[in-house]
Amino acid sequence: MTEPLDLATDVLVIGGGPAGTWAALNARKAGADVILVDKGYCGTSGATAPSGTGVWYVAPDPEQRAKAKASREALGGYLADHAWMDRVLDRTHENMHLLGDEGRYPFPVDPDTGQQIRTGVQGPEYMRRMRAWVQRLGVRILDHSPALELSVDRDGAVRGAAGYQRQADRDYRITAGAVVIASGGCAFLSGALGTNVDTGDGALMAAEVGASFSGMEFANAYGIAAAGSTITKTAYYGYATFFHADGSVLEGAGSSKGRSIIAKTLQNEPVLAQLDRADAEVQRQMRLGQPNFFLQFDRRGINPFTDKFEVTMLAEGTVRGTGGIDVVDDTCATSVPGLYAAGDAATRERICGGFTGGGSHNAAWAMSSGSWAGRGAAQFARRVTEVRARDLRGAGRAGLRPAQRTELDATAVLAAARSELIPYEKNLFRNGVGLQKSIDELESLWTALAFGLTPGTGTERIRARQAAAITAVGRWAYHSASARTETRGMSKRSDHPDLDPAQHHHILTGGLDEVWTRTAPVRNSVMVAS
Numbered sequence: 001m002t003e004p005l006d007l008a009t010d011v012l013v014i015g016g017g018p019a020g021t022w023a024a025l026n027a028r029k030a031g032a033d034v035i036l037v038d039k040g041y042c043g044t045s046g047a048t049a050p051s052g053t054g055v056w057y058v059a060p061d062p063e064q065r066a067k068a069k070a071s072r073e074a075l076g077g078y079l080a081d082h083a084w085m086d087r088v089l090d091r092t093h094e095n096m097h098l099l100g101d102e103g104r105y106p107f108p109v110d111p112d113t114g115q116q117i118r119t120g121v122q123g124p125e126y127m128r129r130m131r132a133w134v135q136r137l138g139v140r141i142l143d144h145s146p147a148l149e150l151s152v153d154r155d156g157a158v159r160g161a162a163g164y165q166r167q168a169d170r171d172y173r174i175t176a177g178a179v180v181i182a183s184g185g186c187a188f189l190s191g192a193l194g195t196n197v198d199t200g201d202g203a204l205m206a207a208e209v210g211a212s213f214s215g216m217e218f219a220n221a222y223g224i225a226a227a228g229s230t231i232t233k234t235a236y237y238g239y240a241t242f243f244h245a246d247g248s249v250l251e252g253a254g255s256s257k258g259r260s261i262i263a264k265t266l267q268n269e270p271v272l273a274q275l276d277r278a279d280a281e282v283q284r285q286m287r288l289g290q291p292n293f294f295l296q297f298d299r300r301g302i303n304p305f306t307d308k309f310e311v312t313m314l315a316e317g318t319v320r321g322t323g324g325i326d327v328v329d330d331t332c333a334t335s336v337p338g339l340y341a342a343g344d345a346a347t348r349e350r351i352c353g354g355f356t357g358g359g360s361h362n363a364a365w366a367m368s369s370g371s372w373a374g375r376g377a378a379q380f381a382r383r384v385t386e387v388r389a390r391d392l393r394g395a396g397r398a399g400l401r402p403a404q405r406t407e408l409d410a411t412a413v414l415a416a417a418r419s420e421l422i423p424y425e426k427n428l429f430r431n432g433v434g435l436q437k438s439i440d441e442l443e444s445l446w447t448a449l450a451f452g453l454t455p456g457t458g459t460e461r462i463r464a465r466q467a468a469a470i471t472a473v474g475r476w477a478y479h480s481a482s483a484r485t486e487t488r489g490m491s492k493r494s495d496h497p498d499l500d501p502a503q504h505h506h507i508l509t510g511g512l513d514e515v516w517t518r519t520a521p522v523r524n525s526v527m528v529a530s
Contacts, residue, residue: 005165005172006389009035009140010381011374012174014147014202015182016042017049018363019343021130022095022370023180023377030378036139037163039146039183039197043131043191044124046184047194047319047344048366051233052119052289053359054253057096058089065089072361073526076353077488078504079215083524084350087330088361089380091368099126103133106470111503120289120359122279143343146171146462150205150339158209159387162394175389177381178338180373180469181206181325185318185344186473188421189414189466191225192314193230200318200469202345206325207226208395209471211334212510214326214347214520217480217491218354219473220427221320222263224255226296227270227310232320233293234259234357238284239278243308245269260492263313263424272308286350315422318473321490322348323480324357326508331376332369340373344364349506353525356491397512398450398472399464406452410460413449413467417442421474423488431495435482442475443515450513482484483507483517 011027013020016038023241024036038045058068069085079152096118099105105126107116129322135141151173161174186200203213223232234255240264247275253261282484283305287294297304321327325334325341327350332340343366353424396399401408420438421427449468455461484507486500488492505519 001168002168005170007035007172008175009033010177011180011377012037012176012178013180013182013374013507014143014161015116015184015343015345016040016131017046017182017184017343017366018127018130019181019183019345019370021127021134022340022367023136023182023374024134024139026374027180027369027378028134028139030375032381034139035142035162035176035507036134037142037145037147037174039201042141043127045197047198048123049127049233050194050364051123051292052120053123055092055096056364057092057116057119060090060093072352072355075355075489077355077499078525079352079353079489079506079522080347081374081522081524088351088364088368090187091365091371095367095371099129103129105129109222112379115277123141143174146201147183147205147466148461149394149400150209151175151392152209153392156209156336158336159188159392161205161295164458165225166408166462169458170487171281172387175392177384177387178340180340180342180375180377181345182342182370182373183319183345183396186219186470187317188315188418188470190315190317191230192225192232192316192319195316195319198319198344199466201465203325204398204465204472205396206334206336206339206341207510207512208397209336211339211341212326212508213323213476214506214508215323215349215480216473216476216509217484217507218322218349218489219318219477220430220490221316221357222259222313222424222428223316223320223358224259224262225312225314227312229296230297230314231293232314232316232358233290236275236290236293237273239275239282240273241276242311242523243272243274245272247308259313260428262311263428266313267424270310273311274306274308275304278305282413285469288456289524301317305418313424315427317421319344320357320362322352322354323477324348327369330372331379332373333376338384340377342369342373354491396465398457398468399453400461401438402450402452402454404452406455406496408452409450409454410463410467413453413471415443416445417467420469430481430491432482432485434495437476439475439478439482442463442471442478446471446475472512475515479515479517480507480509
């Protein structure tokens, strides 16, 4: 291993997806020196980069905005905040125009109106343009450089991070006036396209410095994919009819409603699908919008519009769920001084409550929260006196600094954690008894890994931290789900199948060796009687 790399900056951004690049962009525009570190290669890693995505872009028309806000009110369990919705709609509208003008994104043009169509982006081109844009502004990017822990000063304020550069085989330490965590959510290494960098690393680092989380009970998202595929474009299955293995129609199955029926059937037999509800024009638009979705079928000689094909469901956790690091003000600051959160790493309850999916609200939240967090971090960094590396300490624990070296390794931890978090019967079909069994298993696993998970060197430390992060996210998710004794949004309880008006609140959680939960009020929402 070569000598460590030591750097200093005003704002450090952890994560190179849309939230991270918008954060870096806005911090730089606010006059800050910015370094961005990415676990992969900024511009190609993460859930947005491989595919097209819709964006919650709505013209500033009161009637259209009201309709957009109401569209998922009930699905989200009436937990969304209308003031935050308004802010995100405004900021997304502005950012999509900036992306076309300053970011040079080539939006398609409506042949009838001559106006650009800004309701979606192609992920590969979007992220390529975002990388080029931030580099033009002078942001320094460290690729293949996962952060492993945050650094804090004597008062507990976040003042940078430390990590490992895989290709250079060296550690790095970066001191900063403020840090933005935009490292994505956690999909439990399920194999869903673009999510293998999304292992909850940022959540673990945030918890280690005292940050809290909101909405972690909504970490049970599953996306529909063709069997043997990684591509979870669940929206396209809105045009599908689903079938039993014998070819009979699977009644009640669907993509927005009816996924639980698919999951239950998959436990006993294969499920088939056919996109037979798409007419010729819709088929043309689908192929144009998501070419990678069809590549898997073309290679296998399957016409998904006329042929039946087998499907499965892949866990997407908090990447397509809504839980994440809690933000405490309009700048997306966390409860820890010097730490900001954006994108899938942060809670999205503010705009969609307890239900979301790929793109749309998530895409709008990424660019909006990233913008606010970047600017907020830059403003915070201006107030910070000189930060000296010798005055900082690393906050990382599990997987980095075990109390004792044992035979426990990351592969075993990952297998044990995933066995509690991926199966439908544990994470999707929830009840009090099952949740408690999984909590007990994860608590035991956490005790063992926190005490003795041996970190090793280089990539072994990355693996150890991923194992610890996935376990930690699972604990917060299941403790929160246990505390919500009702069915609301994505969090469904078979032993409490109804929405309970008395539980119209957020559930906060946090803690490492001891997980805690408490409720918090929902603001600026609409609530209806059950």
